[in-house]
Amino acid sequence: MKPSFWAQKGALFRPHPAVQPTIKKLSFAPTQCCCTMQRCVRPGPRIAFRFRGSEGRILNWRVPSQSRRKPLDRESLRAKWIFARSFLKHPVMLGSLIPSSKTLVTRLAQQVNWDKTRIVVEYGPGVGTITTEILRRLPPDGVLVAIDYNQDFANYLSTTLKDPRLLVAHGSAADVEQILAGFGLEGADCVFSGIPHSTLSAEMRSQIFESTRRVLRPGGTFIVYQFTGAVLPQLRQVFGEVDQHFEPLNILPARIFCCSR
Numbered sequence: 378m379k380p381s382f383w384a385q386k387g388a389l390f391r392p393h394p395a396v397q398p399t400i401k402k403l404s405f406a407p408t409q410c411c412c413t414m415q416r417c418v419r420p421g422p423r424i425a426f427r428f429r430g431s432e433g434r435i436l437n438w439r440v441p442s443q444s445r446r447k448p449l450d451r452e453s454l455r456a457k458w459i460f461a462r463s464f465l466k467h468p469v470m471l472g473s474l475i476p477s478s479k480t481l482v483t484r485l486a487q488q489v490n491w492d493k494t495r496i497v498v499e500y501g502p503g504v505g506t507i508t509t510e511i512l513r514r515l516p517p518d519g520v521l522v523a524i525d526y527n528q529d530f531a532n533y534l535s536t537t538l539k540d541p542r543l544l545v546a547h548g549s550a551a552d553v554e555q556i557l558a559g560f561g562l563e564g565a566d567c568v569f570s571g572i573p574h575s576t577l578s579a580e581m582r583s584q585i586f587e588s589t590r591r592v593l594r595p596g597g598t599f600i601v602y603q604f605t606g607a608v609l610p611q612l613r614q615v616f617g618e619v620d621q622h623f624e625p626l627n628i629l630p631a632r633i634f635c636c637s638r
């Protein structure tokens with residue numbers, strides 16, 4: 378959306394006295410300010426200005442509907458960059474160059490009966506693609522414990538996702554029992570795992586599955602998403618029956634395994 382003539386670059390901008398106090402407060406030169414244009418000149422869209430002082434030339438403009446989207450895009454780009462950079466450092470630990478798709482995330486969330494879910498554990502949250510969706514569905518009195526082996530991801534999550542229900546732990550999924558106990562929690566209604574299990578040793582895989590089974594409350598669900606079916610025999614060994622689903626709209630297409638206790 379292009380603003381009309383009065384907001385063109387280089388135009389002299391003299392704000393309405395009603396908005397000047399706000400502008401003065403922000404006027405570290407040159408900076409940005411959002412001003413309701415209809416209060417200054419005539420009804421119209423809200424415009425963001427770059428200016429110096431309480432009066433000055435319009436150096437640049439942005440329509441806020443665009444500027445509101447920008448920080449989100451920047452954040453999502455930053456998350457993707459952190460993810461890709463971590464993949465270059467630890468390709469085996471991550472197992473994927475990009476986070477899960479929205480379709481896969483939705484499909485995973487649909488496997489859970491959220492009315493009966495209070496304590497959720499997520500192994501390998503990465504930059505929080507699934508974490509955010511879990512928090513969106515988790516009841517207000519719920520708790521989500523996100524465990525990642527990668528320090529960069531644990532730091533990123535604790536600083537970007539400010540939700541009192543989220544507890545972030547830097548550690549291994551194999552230590553889920555100790556981690557939950559450290560937070561004063563005894564069991565979980567649901568555990569999600571995005572760890573590339575096929576790249577772990579059979580012993581580590583077994584340790585993770587066994588301890589997950591122990592922390593799951595009766596009726597609890599373990600949801601594992603993977604690019605291959607390599608984990609299936611071991612999941613069956615520990616949990617018995619395994620429900621299987623397939624999500625093609627992901628890079629790479631993902632297999633989803635659901636086990637109950």
Ligand SMILES: C[S@@+](CC[C@H](N)C(=O)[O-])C[C@H]1O[C@@H](n2cnc3c(N)ncnc32)[C@H](O)[C@@H]1O
Pocket residue numbers: 470471472473475476477500501502503504505506507524525526527530548549550551571572573
């Ligand atoms: C493919 S990424 C998944 C990221 C995110 N959940 C998603 O779906 O976009 C795998 C994640 O598992 C983590 N990870 C690998 N081994 C782990 C372990 N033993 N315990 C906890 N996290 C682990 C990695 O650091 C990485 O964040």
